Each structure stands twice: as C-alpha cells, then as structure tokens.
Amino acid sequence: MEKTYNPEQIEAKYRSLWENQNLFSSNSNATSKNAYCIMLPPPNVTGSLHMGHAFQHTIMDVLTRYHRGKGEQTLWQPGIDHAGIATQMVIERQLAAQDITRHEVGREKFIEKIWDWKEQSGGTITSQMRRLGASVDWDKERFTMDDGLSDAVKKVFIQLHKEGLIYRGKRLVNWDPVLHTAVSDLEVISTEKQGSLWHMRYPITNSDDYLVVATTRPETMLGDSAVAVHPDDKRYTHLVGKTIDLPLTDRKIPIIADDYVDIDFGTGCVKITPAHDFNDYEMGQRHHLAIINILTDDAKINDTINSAYIGMDRFVARKKIIQDLDAQGLLDKIEPHKLMVPHGDRTNAVIEPYLTDQWFVKIAPLAQPAIDAVKNGKIRFIPQNWDKTYFNWMDNIQDWCISRQIWWGHRIPAWYDDKGNIFVADSLEEAQKQAGEGVALRQDEDVLDTWFSSALWPFSTLGWPEKTLDLARFYPTDVLVTGFDIIFFWVARMIMFGLKFTGEVPFKDIYITGLIKDGQGQKMSKSKGNVLDPIDLIDGISLADLLEKRTQGMMQPKMAEKIKKQTKKEFADGIPAFGTDALRFTFAALASFGRDIKFDLKRVEGYRNFCNKLWNASRFVLMKLEGESINPNAQISTADAWILSRLQDTKAKVEKHLGDYRLDLMSQELYEFVWGDYCDWYLELSKPLLADEATKAGTQATLIKVLNEIVTLLHPIIPFITEEIFEQCSTLLGQDNSSLMRKSYPKVDSQLISTSSEAEIQWLQTFILGVRQIRGEMNISPNKPLHCFVQDFNAIDEAYLDNNANILNALSKMQTLDKLPLSEEAPESATALVGEMKILIPLAGLIDKEQEIARLNKEIEKLNQQKIQFEGKLNNEKFVSSAPEAIVNTERERLLATENAIADLSIQLGKINNL
Incomplete structure (x- = not known):
C-alpha cells in the first residue's frame, strides 16, 4: 500500500472499475428470493448537485449497497426530470442574448433546441452523482420526457378525464406575469416586506355615510364585487343588503354578511375581489358574486371594465388610484404594514392570484385511499411524526391545477373544434375519430405540470402500463428518501396515483430527511453567500475561487463585500480536499431524525482523519502479514477472541440501526469500533502477540479477518477507500480481488461472542489506562520504564495478571510488576484502581515533587x-x-x-x- 492515503487516485480508479464491470446492475443476484428498490427523486435536468442532493444520495447509496451486499436483487432507479419552466427559461435566455423570442423561432424549432441542449449540457448532475459514488443502475436511467414515460402520462390523463377526475374550468391560480403561466405553490416564495395598508372610504348608495375598508392592493378595488361584514357585528347589521357606490367606477356592489370576516381586524369591513384573491374567490362562490378579472396576462389593467387605468402596469395603476381617491376625499389614511409578498422563484416577479381557464384534477376521490394507506400501516413515515403533516394537508386538499402555459413538457392530449368542444385522445387521429371526419381541430397549447409526470415516477420508470418483469419484481418499491418540503407536491401525489393505477402503494417507507444548514444553523442560499458545493468539499477550492463563486452575478456591491468578509473569516485558506469518503461519512453521521442539520466543516475533517486512521491501520496489518502464510484455523488468544466478540456486537448493532434508518447511529457504532477497539486497542495488543510464536499465527489470522469484515461493514458508507483496502488484502491472501461489491455483507456469528474474553480485556484496558493516567497526572514520560506493584487483588485479578504479563509490560512500559501482600506497606506511590485492586507506582526517582x-x-x-x-x-x-x-x-x-x-x-x- 502507498504510504499516504490519496483519495483522488483511488476514487478515479474505482468509478471506472464499477461501471466497466457493470457492478451496479439490477440484474445481479437475479435468482435471489428478495428484491430491493429505491427510486431516486429525479433532479432537474438544469440542476447541479447541491448539499441536499449529496446528503440524500449518500443515504440512498448506503441502503442500496447494504441490500446488494445482503444478496438481494437491488435496483436504485436513476432518472432526470425535464423541469418544464426551469429548462424553458434556460433556452429563452439563450435566445434573448441573440434578440430572438421563442415565438419568432416557433414551437417545433424551440423544442428541438431544448433537446439539443439536453444532450449537450443536461447531464451535469449525473456526472456529479458518479463523483459521489452513487451506485445507481445507469443502464436504466430514465428521463420524464422519454417516449415510454410520455405514453404513461397520456394514458393516465385520458383515463382520469374519462372518469371525470380531470376537467377544464376557469379558476384562480398562482400566475407569474413574466412567464405568463400558472405556477405551483412550491414555485412561489413568500417573503416579508414593509408595505402599506390603505384605508379607503366606500360611499353607501343614497347616503352621506360610508364604510372604511383597508387593503394592501388598492388596484384590485376595480374588480370588487362586494363589501363584507361579520353577521354578528352590530355596527353594520343594519347595512347588510344595501349597496356601495364603488369609487372610480360606475358600479354598485352589495354589502354582505359572512363569518369569514374578522370583527376585530381593522374596521371590520372587507372588500371582496373574487378574481384576485383566493379567500375572496371562496366567498364569491358562496354568495354568487360577480367574478371580474381586471388584469392582462402581464399584470396590466385590462379593458374588461371602463376605466382610466386601462393598459397601466398594476403598480403604476396603484399609485394613480391612490392619487385619485385622495383627490376625491376618499382616502381615509395610510398605515405602514408588514406583509408576506409572494414571488415567483424563477423570475422574482410578484405572483398574482389570476382567473384563467386551466385543467384540474378532482383530487378528493384520489386522496381518501392515500390517507387510508398511511393510517392502516401500508405506508409508514420515518420519523413517524411526519404523518401528521401529511394528514393535515390531505384532509384539506384542493383540486390540483395541472396545466402550464409553456411549451416544454408533456403537451395536454386534448383537441378543440371551432365550437370549443373538447376531444381528449392520445393522438390527433384518435381525436379526429371522436370529432368526425372533416372537423378542423387544434391541440391545446398548454403542457402538464412537471409534478404530474413525477407523480407516476415509481411505476412509469419500471415500464407501466406494460406488465414488465421490472414492474413485477420491484414494485412496490421499498423506501422513498426525500425532504419534508415536497410531501404535498410529490409524495402525496405518488401515493394517490400509485394506488389508482397499480392498486398498490408506490413505496412501503417514506424516510423524511432533515434540511442541511450551515454551521450557524442558517439555510444555505445564494443570496446569503453561505452555499457549499459538495464537489468543492471533495476536490478542495482556493479562497480566491470560493470568493468568486459565492459572489458571481451578485448585483449589490455591499452584499458582495459582506459575503466576501464572512467567507474570508470562515475559510481563510479556502477549503482543503477532503475526498468523497470523508464527505459521505459526514453525511451518514448527520442523518439523524432532526428537522434541521447543522453542517460543520470540522466534522468532515474528523472523518478524513478517520479514513487516514483506517488506511494506516491497514498498512500496519498488511506489513505484518506480508510474506506470511495465514492459518485461519490457528489457536487464538484472549485478545483475538475479544476483538472477534466485539465485532459481532458491532455487526448486530449496525443491522439494527440500518433497519431503523438510523444511519447516524450506524456510523457512530462503526467509528467507535474501528477507531477505538480495533486501531487504538487491538493493533496495540497485537504487537506483543505477534512477537510471541505461541500467539503469532492466531493473531495474524484475526488481524486480517477483522480488517476484511471492517471494510465490508464500512463499504456502504465509504466505498472507495474500502475497495482499495479490500483489493490489497485479497491480493496478499491470493483471493479474488475484483471488487468488494461482490462480497457478502458480514453476518453475526454467535459462536464468536465471548463474554469471558470481553471481561478480561476490559480489566486489561482499565489497568493500562490507570497507569497512563498516573503518567499524565505526574508528568512522567510515556517511554520511561516503571516499577509497579499491585495490592488488594483477588484470584481473578491474579489470573488476569499472569495471563497478560507480556502485554502489560509492553503497553504500560513496565520494568517490573510485583504483587504486594496487604501486610506489606507500599512505598510512596501514585495509585489507580482496577475494581478493588490497587495499582501502585513508586514515585522515587520519577518526579521532583x-x-x-x-x-x-x-x-x-x-x-x-x-x-x-x-x-x-x-x-x-x-x-x-x-x-x-x-x-x-x-x-x-x-x-x-x-x-x-x-x-x-x-x-x-x-x-x-x-x-
């Protein structure tokens, strides 16, 4: 073995070996009775590996490698999501740089450009996954726009439409006025901002009186359909049924009573604008109010109503409306007001509740079976408390808007004739048959929400609707590893669609991971400048490159300087290269059941030190065994029996922790066994045993046996270094060294559990630590030979002393070790205890008091x-x-x-x- 552990060389070697030998294939262990399957949550084709990906991918890889090592037929299904909006924006920006719009290019050519880009640049995240050692079956990689997956999408849409579970209707949606499309709640980021609360006077018809209403969006008054008060509010009960002369318009609107109104908030009067507020829309439905949309697709005032504000941007119109109200004496007051403002995560544009024709899934009939699946235990959340979050959302679920007004994605399989009739079919030919010969048809321009195709992921990737061997073998899958932020948007929908179209749950366990945050507990974000790139932690990065990376594209110089200052303070010398294994071990150790996980670079440094420790321990073992003939049946010593017994205990605990998804406890168990029991104790104990011909052969056999099982146990967490050590050990022993991945995961051997050897070595450890403590407290050199007495010992102590005299002399640097009867007075000594027995170290000549x-x-x-x-x-x-x-x-x-x-x-x- 090389003297120095070099992760870069080792990682490159085994990445090639694993793929060249097709070791990740799900065809391995095909004759096994058991199958195990994990679906990779498909990352966006536009994305790159971030800390959350690296964390979750490590967890999935540990589970996959473990089950593969257990001899199960194992599939970790990879794939990429087409990421409709994000991908379209990439290509639109490329066109914009040439002063071209997608509309000038045309839909067909625009889609061709996206496919070209995908082939050239869309594989960033898969190459980064390879760097992390992800053992997915790359031969089965899928893309949500593949033909097979696209066919599955059309089949699901058509069937749901036939059953009346998909419909088209005019409803309120989150509208991005820059993208000109509806967006999901997940694509809306609400941020607190300091705004204003405008109090406006609404004159009561045929009266000198008025009601004061307050709003944060004065421009929406143009679409008001009513003013609402609480039915129990005695201030206004006499006005219910009367009308308001809506300012700046020629309309009259009613005063209505509704329990939704908060008596104690503001004046107790609320303006109702059904076309531009989700709560107002519900109230409008209850009271059959007019729904008046006042905006265009790009958030300008439209010509629906006759007003002086037609064509104005919504925020320009807001200022003009305030001026006009003030001029007419209808502006009561303006108050500062903090409010949550929704922004599009892609464009940062303020999102509008907007009334448009969209496609929806009638979700309630699909939701109940999905609720029951969790309640009856067919699916379990880990940790279990996440089921409350799931039930809360599912019990209050709303119909799902599935249409998007973009070009990249699964185009909605619906066609229209000139009369507006809709024909849903999987092709134009089938739609034409429904419409009749000669009827002119045009296909719906919209595409489906990306989450629609993602909801089919667990079964569409396995070949559904065809009855494939993979579908029969691997579905339902075993576990989904994902974050809590998409329980609603993805997890719940996979459960609903899985039950609907296969009759089975899509997965048995849902392991919800925490969110990786920085060392101060702050969420990592580009704007905060605290993002860490997993590849930088693997390869290292200079301070200069890190500063450039963190401030690239930042428009505010003050913020950029602040981030530079923080970065210099935290990473004065940049980030050293830790290697993949150290990073993976860190992620595994952090995989607790906590919601937020602080990522501390010192942890990575600590696990890099662990890798170095393992490397050096392996070199020691191989050097001691080089040129030797290993006899696996040789007689073993008490120390050999002890380490083998401790190994069985470790294996049992590792199995339990993996079954409980406690990778943090699994990692801790292995760390403590390898660093403490094996390296710090057994390797030291082995030195005098190897020097003794009576114990040499047994210790040689035990050293290599335990090391081989250590690297096999550690392999799911740190696959690269363990492969290299395994190859070296196998070469030395003349055994098959092609890959550790072909080796079975170690099982507990109950015959090797030895309570007697554990008790004896625990006694020995206490003795040695007692002597070392005396050396430390008395400032005695570790290499200075000592005279030692023991007193107040029993028969067991005496037997242990006789059995381990050579080890005690070697590890405690004893010059003499004598038994002192209680009747004899001890010299002036420092003392330590081993149970009831005293260890006495005479200090004469050792220290100057x-x-x-x-x-x-x-x-x-x-x-x-x-x-x-x-x-x-x-x-x-x-x-x-x-x-x-x-x-x-x-x-x-x-x-x-x-x-x-x-x-x-x-x-x-x-x-x-x-x-």
Whole structure:
C-alpha cells in the first residue's frame, strides 16, 4: 500500500472499475428470493448537485449497497426530470442574448433546441452523482420526457378525464406575469416586506355615510364585487343588503354578511375581489358574486371594465388610484404594514392570484385511499411524526391545477373544434375519430405540470402500463428518501396515483430527511453567500475561487463585500480536499431524525482523519502479514477472541440501526469500533502477540479477518477507500480481488461472542489506562520504564495478571510488576484502581515533587487569569446584549473549559501534595 492515503487516485480508479464491470446492475443476484428498490427523486435536468442532493444520495447509496451486499436483487432507479419552466427559461435566455423570442423561432424549432441542449449540457448532475459514488443502475436511467414515460402520462390523463377526475374550468391560480403561466405553490416564495395598508372610504348608495375598508392592493378595488361584514357585528347589521357606490367606477356592489370576516381586524369591513384573491374567490362562490378579472396576462389593467387605468402596469395603476381617491376625499389614511409578498422563484416577479381557464384534477376521490394507506400501516413515515403533516394537508386538499402555459413538457392530449368542444385522445387521429371526419381541430397549447409526470415516477420508470418483469419484481418499491418540503407536491401525489393505477402503494417507507444548514444553523442560499458545493468539499477550492463563486452575478456591491468578509473569516485558506469518503461519512453521521442539520466543516475533517486512521491501520496489518502464510484455523488468544466478540456486537448493532434508518447511529457504532477497539486497542495488543510464536499465527489470522469484515461493514458508507483496502488484502491472501461489491455483507456469528474474553480485556484496558493516567497526572514520560506493584487483588485479578504479563509490560512500559501482600506497606506511590485492586507506582526517582508542585501552581495561575478575562466579558451587559449569540456562546464555552482545566490541575496538585 502507498504510504499516504490519496483519495483522488483511488476514487478515479474505482468509478471506472464499477461501471466497466457493470457492478451496479439490477440484474445481479437475479435468482435471489428478495428484491430491493429505491427510486431516486429525479433532479432537474438544469440542476447541479447541491448539499441536499449529496446528503440524500449518500443515504440512498448506503441502503442500496447494504441490500446488494445482503444478496438481494437491488435496483436504485436513476432518472432526470425535464423541469418544464426551469429548462424553458434556460433556452429563452439563450435566445434573448441573440434578440430572438421563442415565438419568432416557433414551437417545433424551440423544442428541438431544448433537446439539443439536453444532450449537450443536461447531464451535469449525473456526472456529479458518479463523483459521489452513487451506485445507481445507469443502464436504466430514465428521463420524464422519454417516449415510454410520455405514453404513461397520456394514458393516465385520458383515463382520469374519462372518469371525470380531470376537467377544464376557469379558476384562480398562482400566475407569474413574466412567464405568463400558472405556477405551483412550491414555485412561489413568500417573503416579508414593509408595505402599506390603505384605508379607503366606500360611499353607501343614497347616503352621506360610508364604510372604511383597508387593503394592501388598492388596484384590485376595480374588480370588487362586494363589501363584507361579520353577521354578528352590530355596527353594520343594519347595512347588510344595501349597496356601495364603488369609487372610480360606475358600479354598485352589495354589502354582505359572512363569518369569514374578522370583527376585530381593522374596521371590520372587507372588500371582496373574487378574481384576485383566493379567500375572496371562496366567498364569491358562496354568495354568487360577480367574478371580474381586471388584469392582462402581464399584470396590466385590462379593458374588461371602463376605466382610466386601462393598459397601466398594476403598480403604476396603484399609485394613480391612490392619487385619485385622495383627490376625491376618499382616502381615509395610510398605515405602514408588514406583509408576506409572494414571488415567483424563477423570475422574482410578484405572483398574482389570476382567473384563467386551466385543467384540474378532482383530487378528493384520489386522496381518501392515500390517507387510508398511511393510517392502516401500508405506508409508514420515518420519523413517524411526519404523518401528521401529511394528514393535515390531505384532509384539506384542493383540486390540483395541472396545466402550464409553456411549451416544454408533456403537451395536454386534448383537441378543440371551432365550437370549443373538447376531444381528449392520445393522438390527433384518435381525436379526429371522436370529432368526425372533416372537423378542423387544434391541440391545446398548454403542457402538464412537471409534478404530474413525477407523480407516476415509481411505476412509469419500471415500464407501466406494460406488465414488465421490472414492474413485477420491484414494485412496490421499498423506501422513498426525500425532504419534508415536497410531501404535498410529490409524495402525496405518488401515493394517490400509485394506488389508482397499480392498486398498490408506490413505496412501503417514506424516510423524511432533515434540511442541511450551515454551521450557524442558517439555510444555505445564494443570496446569503453561505452555499457549499459538495464537489468543492471533495476536490478542495482556493479562497480566491470560493470568493468568486459565492459572489458571481451578485448585483449589490455591499452584499458582495459582506459575503466576501464572512467567507474570508470562515475559510481563510479556502477549503482543503477532503475526498468523497470523508464527505459521505459526514453525511451518514448527520442523518439523524432532526428537522434541521447543522453542517460543520470540522466534522468532515474528523472523518478524513478517520479514513487516514483506517488506511494506516491497514498498512500496519498488511506489513505484518506480508510474506506470511495465514492459518485461519490457528489457536487464538484472549485478545483475538475479544476483538472477534466485539465485532459481532458491532455487526448486530449496525443491522439494527440500518433497519431503523438510523444511519447516524450506524456510523457512530462503526467509528467507535474501528477507531477505538480495533486501531487504538487491538493493533496495540497485537504487537506483543505477534512477537510471541505461541500467539503469532492466531493473531495474524484475526488481524486480517477483522480488517476484511471492517471494510465490508464500512463499504456502504465509504466505498472507495474500502475497495482499495479490500483489493490489497485479497491480493496478499491470493483471493479474488475484483471488487468488494461482490462480497457478502458480514453476518453475526454467535459462536464468536465471548463474554469471558470481553471481561478480561476490559480489566486489561482499565489497568493500562490507570497507569497512563498516573503518567499524565505526574508528568512522567510515556517511554520511561516503571516499577509497579499491585495490592488488594483477588484470584481473578491474579489470573488476569499472569495471563497478560507480556502485554502489560509492553503497553504500560513496565520494568517490573510485583504483587504486594496487604501486610506489606507500599512505598510512596501514585495509585489507580482496577475494581478493588490497587495499582501502585513508586514515585522515587520519577518526579521532583517540589518542581512538579511549582509547575502546576504556575499553570493554575495562568488559567485563573484567563478565567478572569472571560468572566469580565460575560459580566459586561453591553457585550452580552449586542454581540452575536454565537460569539457569546463561544466565550461561555471557553470559560467552562478553563474552569474544568483548573479543577483537573487542582486535583493533580492535591495528589502530589499528599504524597
């Protein structure tokens, strides 16, 4: 083995080997009784691998590699989503750079350009997944616009339409006035902004009186259909049924009563604009109010009503309306008001509730079976508390708008004749048969919401509606790994469509992961400049490149400077190359059931150190075994039996944690066994055992057996380094070294569980640690030979002393080890306990008592000065109240660490004073 662990070389080697040998194929283990399947949530074709992807992909890969190692026929199904709006925007920006619009190019040529772009640039995220070691079956990669998936989409649409579950109607939708399309709730980001609340006077017909209504969108008054009050509001009950002379228009609108109105908010009077507010729309339906759309597709005032504002942008019209109301004495007052403003996530345009003709899925009949599937346990959420979120949404579900006014996507399979009749079919020929020969037809221009095709993902990718072998073998799938933010938009819809079209749930478990945040608990975002790129953590990145990357395209110089300052503070030397395995181990260790997960770069550094530790341990083992003949049946020592027993315990716990989806606990268990039991203890114990011919053969066999099982256990988490170590071990032993992926995952061997060896080695560890503690407390060099006595020992202690004399001498640097009867007085000694037995280290000639007392007093005095400084800061109210919480907490941690250090040194000082 190379002296230094080089992840870059190893990763490149095994990425090629795995794919060249087709080791990820779902055809492996085809004769197994058991099949296991995970569907990759399809990332956008326009996307790149972010921290959330890398985190979830690591979890899925650990599960996939584990089940493959268990001998199951395993499919991790990959694929990419066509990402309708995002992809169309990419190509439209390219055309805009040439001063061309998509309408000038035409629909057919525009779609061709998208397909060309997809072939050249659409595979970024798949290449990055390969960098992360994702063991998906690349031969089965699917794209939501593939022919097979497109056919499935049409079949589902047509069937739902036949059953009356898909319909076309004029309804309110989220409208992006830049994209000119309806968008889903997931594509709307609401941000708090400081705005105004305008109070307007609405004159009561045939009266000198008026009602005052308040609004944050004065321009919508042009579409008002009523003013509503609460039926129990005694201030206004006498006015219900009367009318208002709507200002700036020639219309009269009624005063109505509705329980929706909050008596205590504002004046208790609410303007109702059914065409431009979702709540108002519901009230308009209840009271049969007129629905008046006042806007065009690009959010300008339309000519529906006769007004002076026709053609004005909505915000220009707002200012003019306020001026006109004020001029007529109808503006009561203006108040500052914080409000949530919805913006399109792609365009940042303010989203409008907008009345248009759209296609909808009547969702309630599909929702109930999906609710029942979770309630009866056919599907379980992990953690379980997420089912409450699911039920809350499903119990209040609204019909789903599935049409989008763009060109890229699955075009709606509906045709219209000149009279507006609709013919739904899978082709023009079929639609023509329905319409009759000679009837001119035009296809609907809209495409389906991307989430529609994604809802079919678990079964359409396996070949549905054909009865394929993959569908029979892998459906229902085993687990979906996803984030809580798309439980509504994707998870619930997959359950509804899966049950509807296959009669089975799409997956048995839904593992909802937390959200990866930065080290301060802040959500990672481009605008905050705190985004980390997983590939940068693998390869490393200089500070200069990181600064450029984080501020690229940023329009505000002040914000860019702030981000640069933060970045320099956090990454003064850039980000070093950690390698894929260290990053994967970090993600696995972070995979708790918490909603928010802080990502600390120090964790990655710690797991890189673990990889180095494993590498060096493997080199030690291979060097000790090189040229040796390994006898797997050799007699083993107590230490060998101990590590084999500890290994069985570790395997059992790993199995349990994987079954519970607790990858964090699995990682912790393996980390502690490898670092603590194997590297820190067993390798040290093996050195004197290898030097003894009586124990050498058994220890050699145990060293390699445990190392082989360690790399197999760790392989799902850190696949690259474990492959390399496995190859080296197999080559040394003359065994098949083609790939660790062909090796079975280790099973617990109950015959190797040894409570007696564990008890004996625990005794031995306590003894050695006791001696090391004395060395540390008394400032005795680790290499200085010691004279040692034991006293107050029993028969078991005596047997353990005799059995392990050579190990104690080697690991504790004992010059002599004598048993001292209780009747004899011990020399002036430092002591430690192993159960009831005393360890006595005579200090004569080892330390200068006065010098050591002076050293400890000096150190304590230095720490006391630091303590005073920390206390001074924390007692300063101005510092505590004005400094960032993270800095205050750091000062508190420093104070606590200093106090603990003073306490420890004081205990040492007391011991020496008592000698």
